Amino acid sequence: xxxxxxxxxxxxxxxxxxxxxxxxxxxxxxxxxxxxxxxxxxxxxxxxxxxxxxxxxxxxxxxxxxxxxxxxxxxxxxxxxxxxxxxxxxxxxxxxxxxxxxxxxxxxxxxxxxxxxxxxxxxxxxxxxxxxxxxxxxxxxxxxxxxxxxxxxxxxxxxxxxxxxxxxxxxxxxxxxxxxxxxxxxxxxxxxxxxxxxxxxxxxxxxxxxxxxxxxxxxxxxxxxxxxxxxxxxxxxxxxxxxxxxxxxxxxxxxxxxxxxxxxxxxxxxxxxxxxxxxxxxxxxxxxxxxxxxxxxxx
Numbered sequence: 001x002x003x004x005x006x007x008x009x010x011x012x013x014x015x016x017x018x019x020x021x022x023x024x025x026x027x028x029x030x031x032x033x034x035x036x037x038x039x040x041x042x043x044x045x046x047x048x049x050x051x052x053x054x055x056x057x058x059x060x061x062x063x064x065x066x067x068x069x070x071x072x073x074x075x076x077x078x079x080x081x082x083x084x085x086x087x088x089x090x091x092x093x094x095x096x097x098x099x100x101x102x103x104x105x106x107x108x109x110x111x112x113x114x115x116x117x118x119x120x121x122x123x124x125x126x127x128x129x130x131x132x133x134x135x136x137x138x139x140x141x142x143x144x145x146x147x148x149x150x151x152x153x154x155x156x157x158x159x160x161x162x163x164x165x166x167x168x169x170x171x172x173x174x175x176x177x178x179x180x181x182x183x184x185x186x187x188x189x190x191x192x193x194x195x196x197x198x199x200x201x202x203x204x205x206x207x208x209x210x211x212x213x214x215x216x217x218x219x220x221x222x223x224x225x226x227x228x229x230x231x232x233x234x235x236x237x238x239x240x241x242x243x244x245x246x247x248x249x250x251x252x253x254x255x256x257x258x259x260x261x262x263x264x265x266x267x268x269x270x271x272x273x274x275x276x277x278x279x280x281x282x283x284x285x286x287x288x289x290x291x292x293x294x295x296x297x298x299x
Contacts, residue, residue, distance in 0.1 A: 004262050007224055011255050014218045018247055019207055020194055024049060024060040027192040028167055029068065032081065032131035035165045044159045046166040047190035048178065053171045054246035055194045061133050061169060068130075079103065079127040086136045086170075090143040092153045096120040103127055117157060129164045137170035140177045151181030159187060167192075196245035199237060208245065209236055215254065224258060226267040235271060241292035242278035249287065253277045 031047045038044075051057055065081035074080060084102040087094040096116035100108035103123045108116070124132070140150045158166055168174060168188060178185040197204040212230040219225045229235055243249035254269070256277035261269045275293035282288045 004259050007262060008255055008259060010222050010224060011219070011258055014215070014222065016211060016214050016218065018056060018211060020197070021056045021060050021063075021247070024057070024192050024194045025064045025067070027190060028060065028064050028131070028133070031165050031167060031190055032068070036130060038162075041162040043162055044165040045187050045189045046159065046168065047192055048168040048174075048185075048188045049192040049194055050168075050170060050172060050175050051194040052196060052244075052246065054244070054248035055196055056247045057169050057194055058135055059248075060194065061135055061167075065133075074128070077127060080130040082124065082127065082129045082132045082164075084132060084134050086134055086139040088139055088142070090139060090141075090146050090150070092146065092149050095150065095153060095157075099124065099132075121157070121161070121163060124158075124163050131167060132158055132164050133167045133169055135169045137168045137177060138173035139170075141173040144180075147177040147180040151177055151184040155181070155184045155187065159184075197240065198245060199240040204245070205240075208240055209233075211247070211250075212236055212239070219258070225261070225269060228254075228269040230254070230269070235274065238278075238292035239274060242274070242282050242288065244282070244287060249282060252281050256280055 028047065028049070031045075035044055049057055049060075061081075061083050065079075065083050068080045069078075072080060079102075082099070082102050084098050087098045093113040093116075096113060096119070097108045099120040100116060100123060103120070105119070105123055110116075111119070134154065140147055154166065158164065166188075168178065168184075178188070197208045199205055199208065209231050212235075216228045216230050219228060230239065239250070239253070243253055253274065254277070257269045257273035260273040260276055261267075266273075271293060275291060278288075278291045278293055283291055
């Protein structure tokens with residue numbers, strides 16, 4: 001039997017061009033570029049990208065950081081796009097620690113919070129940060145009494161101080177944090193859309209089918225399958241329902257289906273593999289109630 005782990009690793013290296021994600025990357029970069037050359041210390045604005053989990057938000061941020069660093073003439077040690085993952089602690093004191101961690105500085109949790117903030121601000125200036133992205137911002141809603149203090153701290157320490165513009169990225173719960181701090185929300189000029197695709201919206205359907213066609217081609221080029229036919233309507237429509245139009249869920253379902261097909265010694269992914277993969281991932285996780293591939297789903 002071929003090595004399934006190696007095949008899944010090869011599948012994970014597949015990168016597809018996804019127009020909504022490309023649009024989000026461009027919009028985030030526009031926020032970054034719009035503040036370059038501003039007067040030193042001038043207050044900054046920012047943007048928000050609030051979308052359901054699995055919509056491709058984090059990949060968009062990571063891809064932007066990679067592209068900006070590769071394309072620009074940046075000195076050694078510069079981090080023009082700082083990708084800060086919000087800590088699970090949900091406290092104001094944990095924010096400078098997350099920033100220091102994103103900067104790659106050792107012992108980011110060492111010292112009092114005020115000293116960590118001083119170090120974080122100095123570190124961001126030294127790294128010539130042009131955009132600070134706070135990812136998984138929905139985590140700030142875990143302790144409701146801390147939502148407003150967290151948002152206020154970010155506004156005062158980074159935006160008001162003119163360190164850099166910010167981007168708030170997260171699932172729908174992140175919106176509750178912004179509602180708790182309208183002083184931050186009104187400073188976020190741009191609303192960047194990155195929503196799941198809707199199968200019955202013609203433009204979204206065309207994007208989804210093209211994505212599946214590209215995924216077919218990429219798997220064939222990688223030697224993983226001889227064919228899959230994911231873009232055929234009889235497959236694409238239930239697959240759209242199974243993943244909820246979310247790119248991360250789509251890739252997880254197809255990855256599981258690939259492993260199932262290899263287990264039975266096949267060189268193609270068929271509907272049975274996809275049906276089982278949807279059961280194992282989307283149904284088991286409670287993302288959907290019924291499997292669209294199942295005959296019972298249509299009864």
